[in-house]
Amino acid sequence: MNKKQKKMLARIIISAALIVLFSMLPIDGYVEFVLFMVPYLVIGYDILKKAWKGILNRQVFDENFLMAVATIGAILLRDYKEGVAVMLFYQIGELFQSYAVGKSRRNISELMDIRPDYANVETDGKLEKVDPDEVAVGTIIVVQPGEKIPIDGIVTEGKTSLNTSALTGESLPREVAEGDEVISGCINMSGLIRIRTTKEFGESTVSKILELMENSSSLKSRSENFISKFAKYYTPAVCYGALALAFLPPLVRMIFMGLSPMWGDWIYRALTFLVISCPCALVISIPLGFFAGIGGASKAGVLVKGSNYLEALSQTKTVVFDKTGTMTEGVFEVNGVHHSKMADQKLLEYAALAESASSHPISKSLQKACQKPLDRTRVTDIEEIGGNGITAKVDGIPVAVGNAKLMERIGVTPMDCHHVGTVVHVAVNGEYEGHILISDRIKPHAKQAIENLKKAGVTRTVMLTGDRKRVADSVAAELGIDEVHSELLPADKVSRVEELLSKKGEKETLAFVGDGINDAPVLSRADIGIAMGAMGSDAAIEAADIVLMDDDPLKIATAIRISKRCLRIVYENIYFAIGIKLICLLLGALGIANMWMAIFADVGVMILAVLNAIRTLFVKNM
Numbered sequence: 155m156n157k158k159q160k161k162m163l164a165r166i167i168i169s170a171a172l173i174v175l176f177s178m179l180p181i182d183g184y185v186e187f188v189l190f191m192v193p194y195l196v197i198g199y200d201i202l203k204k205a206w207k208g209i210l211n212r213q214v215f216d217e218n219f220l221m222a223v224a225t226i227g228a229i230l231l232r233d234y235k236e237g238v239a240v241m242l243f244y245q246i247g248e249l250f251q252s253y254a255v256g257k258s259r260r261n262i263s264e265l266m267d268i269r270p271d272y273a274n275v276e277t278d279g280k281l282e283k284v285d286p287d288e289v290a291v292g293t294i295i296v297v298q299p300g301e302k303i304p305i306d307g308i309v310t311e312g313k314t315s316l317n318t319s320a321l322t323g324e325s326l327p328r329e330v331a332e333g334d335e336v337i338s339g340c341i342n343m344s345g346l347i348r349i350r351t352t353k354e355f356g357e358s359t360v361s362k363i364l365e366l367m368e369n370s371s372s373l374k375s376r377s378e379n380f381i382s383k384f385a386k387y388y389t390p391a392v393c394y395g396a397l398a399l400a401f402l403p404p405l406v407r408m409i410f411m412g413l414s415p416m417w418g419d420w421i422y423r424a425l426t427f428l429v430i431s432c433p434c435a436l437v438i439s440i441p442l443g444f445f446a447g448i449g450g451a452s453k454a455g456v457l458v459k460g461s462n463y464l465e466a467l468s469q470t471k472t473v474v475f476d477k478t479g480t481m482t483e484g485v486f487e488v489n490g491v492h493h494s495k496m497a498d499q500k501l502l503e504y505a506a507l508a509e510s511a512s513s514h515p516i517s518k519s520l521q522k523a524c525q526k527p528l529d530r531t532r533v534t535d536i537e538e539i540g541g542n543g544i545t546a547k548v549d550g551i552p553v554a555v556g557n558a559k560l561m562e563r564i565g566v567t568p569m570d571c572h573h574v575g576t577v578v579h580v581a582v583n584g585e586y587e588g589h590i591l592i593s594d595r596i597k598p599h600a601k602q603a604i605e606n607l608k609k610a611g612v613t614r615t616v617m618l619t620g621d622r623k624r625v626a627d628s629v630a631a632e633l634g635i636d637e638v639h640s641e642l643l644p645a646d647k648v649s650r651v652e653e654l655l656s657k658k659g660e661k662e663t664l665a666f667v668g669d670g671i672n673d674a675p676v677l678s679r680a681d682i683g684i685a686m687g688a689m690g691s692d693a694a695i696e697a698a699d700i701v702l703m704d705d706d707p708l709k710i711a712t713a714i715r716i717s718k719r720c721l722r723i724v725y726e727n728i729y730f731a732i733g734i735k736l737i738c739l740l741l742g743a744l745g746i747a748n749m750w751m752a753i754f755a756d757v758g759v760m761i762l763a764v765l766n767a768i769r770t771l772f773v774k775n776m
């Protein structure tokens with residue numbers, strides 16, 4: 155419990171004790187009134203203040219107003235005990251609610267307990283624990299078995315296996331050795347490793363994830379907006395309803411039936427009606443449901459940046475993929491060098507040098523295939539042309555490395571390649587110098603991922619790629635993707651997605667899945683942008699609405715299932731809360747339900763709705 159909650163608990167205990175005490179005293183009249191005003195103000199002063207402020211701000215109709223009117227009314231009717239008790243129970247409900255919300259938030263953060271508390275820096279042979287925030291880029295830090303990696307970096311010494319489950323939901327450990335990149339938040343399972351940090355703590359994966367988690371619940375989804383709209387009509391409606399209930403029946407009795415009006419009875423009913431109408435359960439369970447859904451998704455390695463995306467995701471009918479890095483590993487093998495006039499190794503070296511600054515999977519693969527340390531100072535004037543390739547100067551000589559489009563651009567006729575595979579043409583000094591045939595592997599789960607999407611209700615799968623038609627068609631056929639468009643520039647991808655967006659139904663959404671290399675614009679254009687978190691570029695993670703921590707395409711269907719379940723639970727709560735509310739309102743108007751019942755009904759509905767919402771946190775292995 156935090157300080158505020160403790161204070162509230164104290165107020166509740168004091169006023170409850172006072173109510174019990176005063177009820178036992180033989181008092182009546184003014185003395186009773188004055189005495190009961192003490193617990194009333196102790197427990198309710200903040201509600202009265204908020205209600206008054208609401209009136210001043212002309213935002214009259216909210217739950218504070220409802221509570222204030224109902225309790226003041228009860229006091230005017232000399233039902234002092236009831237008036238104070240209503241306020242008391244309302245506050246107990248509020249306390250419970252804030253406790254439950256706080257607790258589930260804490261649970262969620264604990265579940266993804268990834269925040270590192272310290273980093274080990276070695277000074278003069280001694281390990282010193284320092285705040286990760288204070289570690290400069292390039293520092294060597296030591297991570298012992300059982301410790302969390304505090305900052306992203308590269309292993310400089312030692313090997314071990316890492317538990318990445320907090321980040322990816324993946325239970326298989328990942329083996330790393332010298333030279334491998336490691337991300338913060340993983341747990342070191344076996345050996346001692348030394349890491350040279352490549353980022354500051356604030357820029358490291360853990361910090362980014364925590365930041366996303368903290369911001370995620372601020373974006374409101376449509377169902378949440380539904381609540382504020384609902385409240386706008388609902389609260390005035392019940393207020394006028396209560397007024398009508400207080401005045402119309404007595405007037406009718408008096409004027410048309412010649413009976414005694416029984417003002418007190420009807421005003422009491424109207425006040426009960428007001429107390430019943432307070433929509434606490436609804437107001438609390440919806441955001442909590444979404445928050446729990448987001449927590450459940452992150453446990454499965456899917457980071458959702460806001461509840462509105464969870465809602466959109468549940469309506470996904472079209473999923474569009476990028477190929478390289480999304481459906482394929484993005485790690486190319488060099489299969490051969492063809493039509494090369496210079497030595498193969500030399501051609502590779504030229505290509506790798508020109509590519510030395512790019513983060514495209516092709517360039518990384520070429521650099522690796524070159525097997526030599528590359529002297530980057532030999533390369534100048536690097537220009538990367540999205541969906542085409544690279545031009546640069548190596549030792550002052552112009553070099554172009556890319557696809558046929560790039561060759562045409564610089565006025566060189568490329569030689570066609572008859573093999574299946576991605577072709578990287580190389581031109582040196584304006585002359586065609588041959589091409590490198592490379593191939594990528596389809597991700598192991600890619601085919602299953604497409605099948606699962608169909609099972610999750612996706613009706614259309616589309617692949618967009620900048621690669622050659624031959625490669626694209628073979629990948630699409632192997633995976634069973636419905637539609638494929640190849641040889642696209644980044645801008646073409648955007649227009650394709652726009653075309654698909656215009657064709658889909660109103661209640662359907664389109665998701666684009668990519669690694670952000672040459673497709674960050676599409677990620678933000680689609681209804682839902684899904685990025686590969688481990689492989690993807692920072693730009694992609696920034697532009698995306700949903701991030702798959704372990705790059706596994708299977709997780710797309712998992713995310714859709716989680717979102718559907720979350721939305722179902724949220725709607726269950728909405729219908730349940732409104733349904734019970736309407737029944738109670740009716741009973742209140744008929745004079746069957748009194749204020750005590752009203753209060754218990756509301757607290758009960760709230761507890762059930764909260765428990766139901768928390769259910770979204772627990773995702774079965776989907």
Ligand code: ADP
Nearest residue numbers: 477478514541542543555556557619620621672
């Ligand atoms: P995808 O849509 O499959 O992710 P990209 O749009 O990233 O592919 O790239 C499309 C094509 O452009 C690649 O298949 C390649 O032929 C060429 N290309 C892009 N960037 C590079 C690069 N850095 N080096 C060589 N070729 C490149």
Ligand code: MG
Nearest residue numbers: 476478671672
């Ligand atoms: Mg790509």
